[in-house]
Amino acid sequence: MHVAALHTPSQIQLNQHGQLKHFLTIEGLSKQTLTKILDTAHSFINDQNQLVTTPILQGHTVMNLFFENSTRTRTTFEAAAKRLSANVLNIDIARSSTSKGETLRDTLWNLEAMAADIFVVRHSSSGAAHFIAETVCPNIAIINAGDGRHAHPTQAMLDMLTIRRETKKPFEQLSVAIIGDIKHSRVARSDVSALQTLGCKDIRVIAPNTLLPFGFDEYGEGVRLFNNMEQGIRDCDVIITLRIQNERIHSPALSSQSEFYKLFGLNQARLALAKPDCIVMHPGPMNRGVEIDSSIADGPQSVILHQVTNGIAVRMAVLALSMQGQLQEKGLIEAISV
Amino acid sequence: MHVAALHTPSQIQLNQHGQLKHFLTIEGLSKQTLTKILDTAHSFINDQNQLVTTPILQGHTVMNLFFENSTRTRTTFEAAAKRLSANVLNIDIARSSTSKGETLRDTLWNLEAMAADIFVVRHSSSGAAHFIAETVCPNIAIINAGDGRHAHPTQAMLDMLTIRRETKKPFEQLSVAIIGDIKHSRVARSDVSALQTLGCKDIRVIAPNTLLPFGFDEYGEGVRLFNNMEQGIRDCDVIITLRIQNERIHSPALSSQSEFYKLFGLNQARLALAKPDCIVMHPGPMNRGVEIDSSIADGPQSVILHQVTNGIAVRMAVLALSMQGQLQEKGLIEAISV
Amino acid sequence: MHVAALHTPSQIQLNQHGQLKHFLTIEGLSKQTLTKILDTAHSFINDQNQLVTTPILQGHTVMNLFFENSTRTRTTFEAAAKRLSANVLNIDIARSSTSKGETLRDTLWNLEAMAADIFVVRHSSSGAAHFIAETVCPNIAIINAGDGRHAHPTQAMLDMLTIRRETKKPFEQLSVAIIGDIKHSRVARSDVSALQTLGCKDIRVIAPNTLLPFGFDEYGEGVRLFNNMEQGIRDCDVIITLRIQNERIHSPALSSQSEFYKLFGLNQARLALAKPDCIVMHPGPMNRGVEIDSSIADGPQSVILHQVTNGIAVRMAVLALSMQGQLQEKGLIEAISV
Known part of the structure; x- marks a missing residue:
C-alpha cells in the first residue's frame, strides 16, 4: 500500500x-x-x-x-x-x-x-x-x-458522470461520503482523486479503522475521516457505498457481515440524516444487507443502475x-x- | 413433470x-x-x-x-x-x-x-x-x-417452418408422427403445441411406455398415443425422430441402445409404411443407429440439415x-x- | 513422418x-x-x-x-x-x-x-x-x-510476403537459411515448399541430426542440409529461426536449451557471417536465448514483428x-x- x-x-x-x-x-x-x-x-x-x-x-x-x-x-x-x-x-x-x-x-x-x-x-x-x-x-x-x-479510473469517471447528471449541481457545492472498505478499494482511491480535481470541497471517508489505509492524512485537500457513520453521513448530497470483498469477511479486519451492517451498513435511519435529495451509489456487485439495505438499493434515491x-x-x-x-x-x- | x-x-x-x-x-x-x-x-x-x-x-x-x-x-x-x-x-x-x-x-x-x-x-x-x-x-x-x-419454442418453430416449406401442404391436411423420448424432451412438448395451434388434426406420439409422460391424455386435441412403431408411422406425411439423451441409456427407462433401435429406431422397412413423400426430421445431435438409421439420415427423404x-x-x-x-x-x- | x-x-x-x-x-x-x-x-x-x-x-x-x-x-x-x-x-x-x-x-x-x-x-x-x-x-x-x-500454409505465405517486402529482390536471387527443429515444424515444411515454388534456388536447412526428418534428401530441388551453423549461414539474405518446442527439451533429441543455443542459436558472431542486409525471421513465440539472442530479436535486422x-x-x-x-x-x- x-x-x-x-x-x-x-x-x-x-x-x-x-x-x-x-x-x-x-x-x-x-x-x-x-x-x-x-x-x-x-x-x-x-x-x-x-x-x-x-x-x-x-x-x-x-x-x-x-x-x-x-x-x-x-x-x-x-x-x-x-x-x-x-x-x-x-x-x-x-x-x-x-x-x-x-x-x-x-x-x-x-x-x-x-x-x-x-x-x-x-x-x-x-x-x-x-x-x-x-x-x-x-x-x-x-x-x-x-x-x-x-x-479504477473508468469507475471513478462513471461515478462523476452520475453525480453530475443526478445532482445537477457543481462539484464545488457537493458533500460526498464514501463508506466501507477504503483500504482495499481501487474505486475509493480513484473517486477521491476525481472529486478533488473536479473541485469538491467536502469529501468524507467513512470506515472502521481496520479498513482505512495507513497514511490516510496524505489524502489531502478536502478529505475528512470518520469512524462514525452517523456523523459522517450528515447533510451529504451523495453517498457512495463500497463493496465488502468476500475475502475480507472473517479476516482480522472484519469480524462478520452482520457486525459491519450494524455499524456501517446504509439503512433508512442513517440515510435520513443526509440531505433529502441525497443520491445513493454503489459500484456493484452489491451485498444486500451488508453494505446497504435492500429497500435503499431499490428505493427512489438509488442511482445504482444509472451508474x-x-x-x-x-x-x-x-x-x-x-x-x-x-x-x-x-x-x-x-x-x-x- | x-x-x-x-x-x-x-x-x-x-x-x-x-x-x-x-x-x-x-x-x-x-x-x-x-x-x-x-x-x-x-x-x-x-x-x-x-x-x-x-x-x-x-x-x-x-x-x-x-x-x-x-x-x-x-x-x-x-x-x-x-x-x-x-x-x-x-x-x-x-x-x-x-x-x-x-x-x-x-x-x-x-x-x-x-x-x-x-x-x-x-x-x-x-x-x-x-x-x-x-x-x-x-x-x-x-x-x-x-x-x-x-x-424449446424456437426448435418448434423451425420444425414448423421446415414442415411448411418441405411438404407445401396446409397443416390441416398433415399426419405427423413424433418418435422417441417424449417424456424428457422439450422439443416434443413444443412441437405438439405448435402443431395443434397451426391446425394439425393428426398428431401421433410414438414411444415405449417408460418414455411417455404421465397424464398423457391431457395432451388434448388431435393427439394419439402409440406403443407400436409400425402402427404409429403408417401413412404419415412427417416423421420427427427425437434424440435419446445419453443419460437415459442404461437407466430403468431404457435397457439399451440396441433394444431401442430394434423397437423404435427408424429404419427403411418402417419408413416404407409412411407416405412415399414423407419427410424425416431430427432436432440433432443425432445418434445414428439408435433413433435413426444412417441411410435414412443421409437419404432423400431427410430434411434434417434444412431444419x-x-x-x-x-x-x-x-x-x-x-x-x-x-x-x-x-x-x-x-x-x-x- | x-x-x-x-x-x-x-x-x-x-x-x-x-x-x-x-x-x-x-x-x-x-x-x-x-x-x-x-x-x-x-x-x-x-x-x-x-x-x-x-x-x-x-x-x-x-x-x-x-x-x-x-x-x-x-x-x-x-x-x-x-x-x-x-x-x-x-x-x-x-x-x-x-x-x-x-x-x-x-x-x-x-x-x-x-x-x-x-x-x-x-x-x-x-x-x-x-x-x-x-x-x-x-x-x-x-x-x-x-x-x-x-x-501451416498461411505461416509460409506470411514468411514469403515478408521476404518479398523486406528484401525487395526476386526469390531467384535469394539465399535462405532455415534453422532449428526442422523435424517437428509444420512451418519448415511449408516454407521450403513455398520457396521452391517461388523460384528460390538456394535453401539451406540447418539443424542437429536429431532434429532433421528422415528421408531428408527427398526435399528436392535447391535444398541443402547443414549440421554446422557457421557454414550454413554464410552469405545468406534471409535467416528463418524456428521455435524449439518446450516438449523437445530434455528429450533424446535435444539435451538442453543451453546446448542448443551454443551450437545453433543465432548470435551476433554468426549473424555477421550472413550478408550485411540479411533479414532475421521467427514464427513466434520466441524463446529468447535459445533459438535467438535477444539483441538480434530486437535489432535492426529483425523483421519478426513485420511478419x-x-x-x-x-x-x-x-x-x-x-x-x-x-x-x-x-x-x-x-x-x-x-
Missing part, C-alpha cells in the same frame, strides 16, 4: 497537445481533461436517455487484455467498443502468453503487430497498465480497466478520446473531434 | 397491440402469431435459398445468457443476431453472477443497464425465461432458448419481431414492419 | 477455372497462384503501412474451428476476417462435437447448414483440413490454420480469394476481383 503513489502525476497519458492518448489514472489529469471526458460521455446519451451507436472507431481494433478475470467490466468495455463500431477481440491473455515461455513483452508486441489500436488492460498488479503504456506499447492507446488496489449505463458512456468516451489523441500525436488527424 | 403447465396460456409474451414482445413458449400464441413468425422467417431466405443479411437490429444489443451450456443453440442465435446486424455479447453468466454473492436479479438488472435490448436465455429450470420476462426485466425482449423439460438453416431464419424472426414489439409498446415505433 | 507427403499435389484446392477455393497446403499450387496471394495481401496494406478495412466479406460468415487450441493463430484469423467485414463465430468445436456422441461429420454438416461460408480449421492430425474439404464440406471454403506436423502484421494481410488474402473461388465455382460471380 503506497498512498503516496496516488499523487504521482502521470503525464504519459497526454500527447504533445495535452490531449489524452492513454487513460491510466485520474492522478495528474486536469479539471479540463476530466470535464472533456464527462462532456464526451454525455454526448453519447440521447434525449430519450439512450446510448447511441456511432461509427467513430470503425476500422479500428480494440483488444481486451484481462489478466485478471472480470466478466462484468470486460462486458462493459466490449459493449462500449461495439457502440463505437470498433472491431473487438477478447484475448485469452493468460493462456496465450506465459504458457509458451514467451515474455509478456513479446506477447504484447505481437498483439500490437496484429494491428491493434487500443488495449483495454485489467491486471492484479498496481501500475501494470502504466508500465505497458510507458515502456512496452506507447503507440497503442492503453485503457486501465482496474489494476491491483491502485486505480451502469453511465459506465458504458464513459468507456465510449475514453476509448474515443484516447484513440484520437494517438492519431493526433502521429499527425494522422489535426484535432480531437468527439 | 407438470403436463398441465403445457396448457397455461402466456399472455405476457404480447404487447398491448397483441404483438410479440417476448418469445417464451408456444402455448397461448394464436395461429396468426405463429404464422407471422413463419412468414417473417421465410422472408429472410432469398430465391437462391440463402439466408439474407439485413440491418434490422443495427444499433441494438443482444446478450446471450446461457446458464446451461449449449454451444450449438448459442451459435445459432449468435449467427441469427449477426445477420440482423445486432451487437452480440456472450455473457459468461454462470461465472459473473452467483460467484460474487450477487443476486441473479441484480446481475440481470446490471446487464439491462448496460443497454441490452434482447436477452436470449437458456436455463435448466422450467419457466426461468418466463420468470425473467414477468418479474425481472419486462422491458427487455426475452427469448427462451430452452428451459428445463418444458419448452438447421431454417433454425437461423426462425431465430432471426423471433429476435426481430420481439424487438419491434418492445419498441411498439414503448411508443418508439408505430407498427411492426418486418 | 512422411516427407513424401510434402510433394503430393492437392488440386482439390482449385476450382474449375484454376482459382483457389480452399487453402490447404502450399504443395500443388503454382507460382502464379502463390504470387496472386502475395499481391492480394499486399493490396490490403496501405501507403502508411497500415492494414485496411474493406467490405469484401460483408454478409459472409467465417467459423473458426480450432480442434487444437492456438489463441495466437485464432486471433490473427479473427482480426483478418473482421477487417474483411465478415461475421466471425468462434466455435467451441471440441465441446460441441464428440461430447454428445455426434459424429464429427454431422457436427460439420450442422455448422455448414448454419450458413457458414468459410471454415478456418486447426487440428493436430495431418490432413484434417484436407479431409474436410475433400469429403465433408467441399462447398465451404476450408482454410488450413495448421495441421499436425504437416502444413505478424503481414500475417493478417495474408490471412485476409486467402479468406477473400477462397470465398471468391467458391462463389465463382457456383456461378454466383464471374471472376475473382480482389
Whole structure:
C-alpha cells in the first residue's frame, strides 16, 4: 500500500497537445481533461436517455487484455467498443502468453503487430497498465480497466458522470461520503482523486479503522475521516457505498457481515440524516444487507443502475478520446473531434 | 413433470397491440402469431435459398445468457443476431453472477443497464425465461432458448417452418408422427403445441411406455398415443425422430441402445409404411443407429440439415419481431414492419 | 513422418477455372497462384503501412474451428476476417462435437447448414483440413490454420510476403537459411515448399541430426542440409529461426536449451557471417536465448514483428480469394476481383 503513489502525476497519458492518448489514472489529469471526458460521455446519451451507436472507431481494433478475470467490466468495455463500431477481440491473455515461455513483452508486441489500436488492460498488479503504456506499447492507446488496489479510473469517471447528471449541481457545492472498505478499494482511491480535481470541497471517508489505509492524512485537500457513520453521513448530497470483498469477511479486519451492517451498513435511519435529495451509489456487485439495505438499493434515491449505463458512456468516451489523441500525436488527424 | 403447465396460456409474451414482445413458449400464441413468425422467417431466405443479411437490429444489443451450456443453440442465435446486424455479447453468466454473492436479479438488472435490448436465455429450470420476462426485466425482449423439460419454442418453430416449406401442404391436411423420448424432451412438448395451434388434426406420439409422460391424455386435441412403431408411422406425411439423451441409456427407462433401435429406431422397412413423400426430421445431435438409421439420415427423404438453416431464419424472426414489439409498446415505433 | 507427403499435389484446392477455393497446403499450387496471394495481401496494406478495412466479406460468415487450441493463430484469423467485414463465430468445436456422441461429420454438416461460408480449421492430425474439404464440406471454403506436423500454409505465405517486402529482390536471387527443429515444424515444411515454388534456388536447412526428418534428401530441388551453423549461414539474405518446442527439451533429441543455443542459436558472431542486409525471421513465440539472442530479436535486422502484421494481410488474402473461388465455382460471380 503506497498512498503516496496516488499523487504521482502521470503525464504519459497526454500527447504533445495535452490531449489524452492513454487513460491510466485520474492522478495528474486536469479539471479540463476530466470535464472533456464527462462532456464526451454525455454526448453519447440521447434525449430519450439512450446510448447511441456511432461509427467513430470503425476500422479500428480494440483488444481486451484481462489478466485478471472480470466478466462484468470486460462486458462493459466490449459493449462500449461495439457502440463505437470498433472491431473487438477478447484475448485469452493468460493462456496465450506465459504458457509458451514467451515474455509478456513479446506477447504484447505481437498483439500490437496484429494491428491493434487500443488495449483495454485489467491486471492484479498496481501500475501494470502504466508500465505497458510507458515502456512496452506507447503507440497503442492503453485503457486501465482496474489494476491491483491502485486505480479504477473508468469507475471513478462513471461515478462523476452520475453525480453530475443526478445532482445537477457543481462539484464545488457537493458533500460526498464514501463508506466501507477504503483500504482495499481501487474505486475509493480513484473517486477521491476525481472529486478533488473536479473541485469538491467536502469529501468524507467513512470506515472502521481496520479498513482505512495507513497514511490516510496524505489524502489531502478536502478529505475528512470518520469512524462514525452517523456523523459522517450528515447533510451529504451523495453517498457512495463500497463493496465488502468476500475475502475480507472473517479476516482480522472484519469480524462478520452482520457486525459491519450494524455499524456501517446504509439503512433508512442513517440515510435520513443526509440531505433529502441525497443520491445513493454503489459500484456493484452489491451485498444486500451488508453494505446497504435492500429497500435503499431499490428505493427512489438509488442511482445504482444509472451508474451502469453511465459506465458504458464513459468507456465510449475514453476509448474515443484516447484513440484520437494517438492519431493526433502521429499527425494522422489535426484535432480531437468527439 | 407438470403436463398441465403445457396448457397455461402466456399472455405476457404480447404487447398491448397483441404483438410479440417476448418469445417464451408456444402455448397461448394464436395461429396468426405463429404464422407471422413463419412468414417473417421465410422472408429472410432469398430465391437462391440463402439466408439474407439485413440491418434490422443495427444499433441494438443482444446478450446471450446461457446458464446451461449449449454451444450449438448459442451459435445459432449468435449467427441469427449477426445477420440482423445486432451487437452480440456472450455473457459468461454462470461465472459473473452467483460467484460474487450477487443476486441473479441484480446481475440481470446490471446487464439491462448496460443497454441490452434482447436477452436470449437458456436455463435448466422450467419457466426461468418466463420468470425473467414477468418479474425481472419486462422491458427487455426475452427469448427462451430452452428451459428445463418444458419448452424449446424456437426448435418448434423451425420444425414448423421446415414442415411448411418441405411438404407445401396446409397443416390441416398433415399426419405427423413424433418418435422417441417424449417424456424428457422439450422439443416434443413444443412441437405438439405448435402443431395443434397451426391446425394439425393428426398428431401421433410414438414411444415405449417408460418414455411417455404421465397424464398423457391431457395432451388434448388431435393427439394419439402409440406403443407400436409400425402402427404409429403408417401413412404419415412427417416423421420427427427425437434424440435419446445419453443419460437415459442404461437407466430403468431404457435397457439399451440396441433394444431401442430394434423397437423404435427408424429404419427403411418402417419408413416404407409412411407416405412415399414423407419427410424425416431430427432436432440433432443425432445418434445414428439408435433413433435413426444412417441411410435414412443421409437419404432423400431427410430434411434434417434444412431444419438447421431454417433454425437461423426462425431465430432471426423471433429476435426481430420481439424487438419491434418492445419498441411498439414503448411508443418508439408505430407498427411492426418486418 | 512422411516427407513424401510434402510433394503430393492437392488440386482439390482449385476450382474449375484454376482459382483457389480452399487453402490447404502450399504443395500443388503454382507460382502464379502463390504470387496472386502475395499481391492480394499486399493490396490490403496501405501507403502508411497500415492494414485496411474493406467490405469484401460483408454478409459472409467465417467459423473458426480450432480442434487444437492456438489463441495466437485464432486471433490473427479473427482480426483478418473482421477487417474483411465478415461475421466471425468462434466455435467451441471440441465441446460441441464428440461430447454428445455426434459424429464429427454431422457436427460439420450442422455448422455448414448454419450458413457458414468459410471454415478456418486447426487440428493436430495431418490432413484434417484436407479431409474436410475433400469429403465433408467441399462447398465451404476450408482454410488450413495448421495441421499436425504437416502444413501451416498461411505461416509460409506470411514468411514469403515478408521476404518479398523486406528484401525487395526476386526469390531467384535469394539465399535462405532455415534453422532449428526442422523435424517437428509444420512451418519448415511449408516454407521450403513455398520457396521452391517461388523460384528460390538456394535453401539451406540447418539443424542437429536429431532434429532433421528422415528421408531428408527427398526435399528436392535447391535444398541443402547443414549440421554446422557457421557454414550454413554464410552469405545468406534471409535467416528463418524456428521455435524449439518446450516438449523437445530434455528429450533424446535435444539435451538442453543451453546446448542448443551454443551450437545453433543465432548470435551476433554468426549473424555477421550472413550478408550485411540479411533479414532475421521467427514464427513466434520466441524463446529468447535459445533459438535467438535477444539483441538480434530486437535489432535492426529483425523483421519478426513485420511478419505478424503481414500475417493478417495474408490471412485476409486467402479468406477473400477462397470465398471468391467458391462463389465463382457456383456461378454466383464471374471472376475473382480482389
